[in-house]
Amino acid sequence: MFDVGIGEMAVLVVLALVIFGDKLPQAAGQAGRALRQLRQMANSAKADLQEGLGPEFKDFDVADLNPKTFVRKHLFEDPDEPGHTANGAAIFDDEPYATAGAGLDYGERPPFDNEAT
Structure with a gap:
C-alpha cells in the first residue's frame, strides 16, 4: 500500500x-x-x-458520484448481462487496467484518456 x-x-x-x-x-x-x-x-x-x-x-452508492462510473453504469451497461456483479459493477477483462502487474515494454507509451483531465 x-x-x-x-x-x-x-x-x-x-x-x-x-x-x-x-x-x-x-x-x-x-x-x-x-x-x-x-x-x-x-x-x-x-x-x-x-x-x-x-x-x-436505496441502491445509491457514493462511488456513483464519479462521472466515469455514472456514465458507464447508466449508459453502457446492461445489468442483466453476464459479467456483472451483484451490486451492478461490471467486470471488464479486456481492458488494459484489468490485468494487474502488467507493465509497459521499453519505449511503449502508456494508455491515455482524453477525458481524464
Missing part, C-alpha cells in the same frame, strides 16, 4: 521509539481511536445521505 520496505519500517520504528519513548502505546491508542471515530463519522454521513434521499435511492 505505502511501498515501505523492511529497512524503512525499521527506521520508522526506531524514530517512533526515540520521539515518543514510553508514550508510544498511548500515542498508538489515540491514533487508533481517531481512525475509528473518523470511520464512524464517514459511515454515519453516508447513512444520513441515503436516508435523506429517500426510498427512491
Whole structure:
C-alpha cells in the first residue's frame, strides 16, 4: 500500500521509539481511536445521505458520484448481462487496467484518456 520496505519500517520504528519513548502505546491508542471515530463519522454521513434521499435511492452508492462510473453504469451497461456483479459493477477483462502487474515494454507509451483531465 505505502511501498515501505523492511529497512524503512525499521527506521520508522526506531524514530517512533526515540520521539515518543514510553508514550508510544498511548500515542498508538489515540491514533487508533481517531481512525475509528473518523470511520464512524464517514459511515454515519453516508447513512444520513441515503436516508435523506429517500426510498427512491436505496441502491445509491457514493462511488456513483464519479462521472466515469455514472456514465458507464447508466449508459453502457446492461445489468442483466453476464459479467456483472451483484451490486451492478461490471467486470471488464479486456481492458488494459484489468490485468494487474502488467507493465509497459521499453519505449511503449502508456494508455491515455482524453477525458481524464
